[in-house]
Amino acid sequence: GAGVSQSPSNKVTEKGKDVELRCDPISGHTALYWYRQSLGQGLEFLIYFQGNSAPDKSGLPSDRFSAERTGGSVSTLTIQRTQQEDSAVYLCASSLAGPNNEQFFGPGTRLTVL
Amino acid sequence: GQQLNQSPQSMFIQEGEDVSMNCTSSSIFNTWLWYKQDPGEGPVLLIALYKAGELTSNGRLTAQFGITRKDSFLNISASIPSDVGIYFCAGQLYQGAQKLVFGQGTRLTINP
Numbered sequence: 001g002a003g004v005s006q007s008p009s010n011k012v013t014e015k016g017k018d019v020e021l022r023c024d025p026i027s028g029h030t031a032l033y034w035y036r037q038s039l040g041q042g043l044e045f046l047i048y049f050q051g052n053s054a055p056d057k058s059g060l061p062s063d064r065f066s067a068e069r070t071g072g073s074v075s076t077l078t079i080q081r082t083q084q085e086d087s088a089v090y091l092c093a094s095s096l097a098g099p100n101n102e103q104f105f106g107p108g109t110r111l112t113v114l
Numbered sequence: 115g116q117q118l119n120q121s122p123q124s125m126f127i128q129e130g131e132d133v134s135m136n137c138t139s140s141s142i143f144n145t146w147l148w149y150k151q152d153p154g155e156g157p158v159l160l161i162a163l164y165k166a167g168e169l170t171s172n173g174r175l176t177a178q179f180g181i182t183r184k185d186s187f188l189n190i191s192a193s194i195p196s197d198v199g200i201y202f203c204a205g206q207l208y209q210g211a212q213k214l215v216f217g218q219g220t221r222l223t224i225n226p
Contacts, residue, residue, distance in 0.1 A: 004156070031212060042118070042202055042216030043157070050212070059213070091156050095212075100145065100164065103214065105156025 002026070004106035006092050012112045013082055021077045021109045025094030032075050033103060034067055037089045046090075049075065050097060082113045120203055120217030127193060128225050135201060135220040136187040143205030146179050146186040147214065151200045160201075161188070190222075198224050 005024045013019050025032050030051045035043040045059040049069045060066070064082075069075040079086055089110050093103040120137045127133060137146070145164055149157035161172050163179035163186060170177055176189045190197055203217040 033212065035214075035216075040219075042120070042218045043204075043214070045213045045215070048212045056212070093156070100162070102159050102162070105158070107155050 004092055004094050004104055006090075006106040006109050008109060009107065010110045010112075012114065014114050015084060016081055018078065018080045019082055019111065021079075021090050021111070023075045023077070023092030023094075023106060025073065025075070025092070026104055028096070029094035029104075030072065030097045031095045031101070031103075032069055033093045033095075034075070034077050035091045035093065036061075037091055037108070039088070043091060046077070079111075082111075084113045087111055087113045118203055118205055118215055118217035120220055122220055123218065124221040124223070126223045126225065129193060129195060131193055133190040133193055133197070133222060134187060135203075136185060137203035137205075137217045138185045139205060139215075140184070141205075141207070142183040143207060143215075144183070145206035146177070147204040147206070148175075148177050148186070148188045149202045149204060151202065151219075153199075157202055193222075193224055195224055195226060198222055 007022045032049045034046040037043045047067045048056040064080045067077045089108040091108040093105045095101040095103045118137045118139050147162050148160045151157040161170050161177040166183045167181045168179040174191045200219045200221050202219050204214040
């Protein structure tokens with residue numbers, strides 16, 4: 001079956017512009033996660049959605065970052081007024097609900113802020 | 115916040131050699147996970163460990179959940195070229211917690 005897909009695969013933007021990154025989770029997965037991976041680093045948790053519950057936003061680095069999940073499926077991560085330090089690979093993952101369910105990752109969106 | 119210290123950061127080995135990498139934490143984790151990431155791809159789960167002291171194998175891979183719940187290691191035996199990539203450890207604080215805390219990664223390079 002189809003895995004997690006993300007678009008665009010690459011995004012180059014100018015400092016100060018807003019960007020939107022999209023994630024399509026695996027069908028039937030109610031949990032969705034966003035992570036950020038800076039060059040040569042591990043993944044950093046950003047936000048987590050589970051069903052209709054309020055999202056866990058504890059990993060968002062600033063109020064310029066926001067995410068929504070429409071209809072319990074597709075999610076969009078928005079970064080406003082981008083800064084050069086926002087340059088990274090943004091990875092989305094999805095899983096079934098419940099403990100110890102494997103998170104399946106998408107290929108990521110590589111964001112470059114000039 | 116929580117941090118996982120993963121070592122070594124990189125390894126250069128000959129094909130056929132065994133590999134060992136480990137992660138330590140100042141915090142206790144209830145689940146340890148090991149992932150592999152290929153270029154341009156997201157991480158893929160290799161092994162999950164749920165119980166302190168647990169030793170689990172997956173083919174040529176063996177991983178252990180430290181008895182103190184603050185460390186884990188991954189061994190790869192008889193390395194082959196497709197083992198090349200970046201390996202990450204990750205921890206979950208408690209059962210049902212969805213946040214994963216990742217190590218910095220170990221980049222494995224294999225000379226044929």
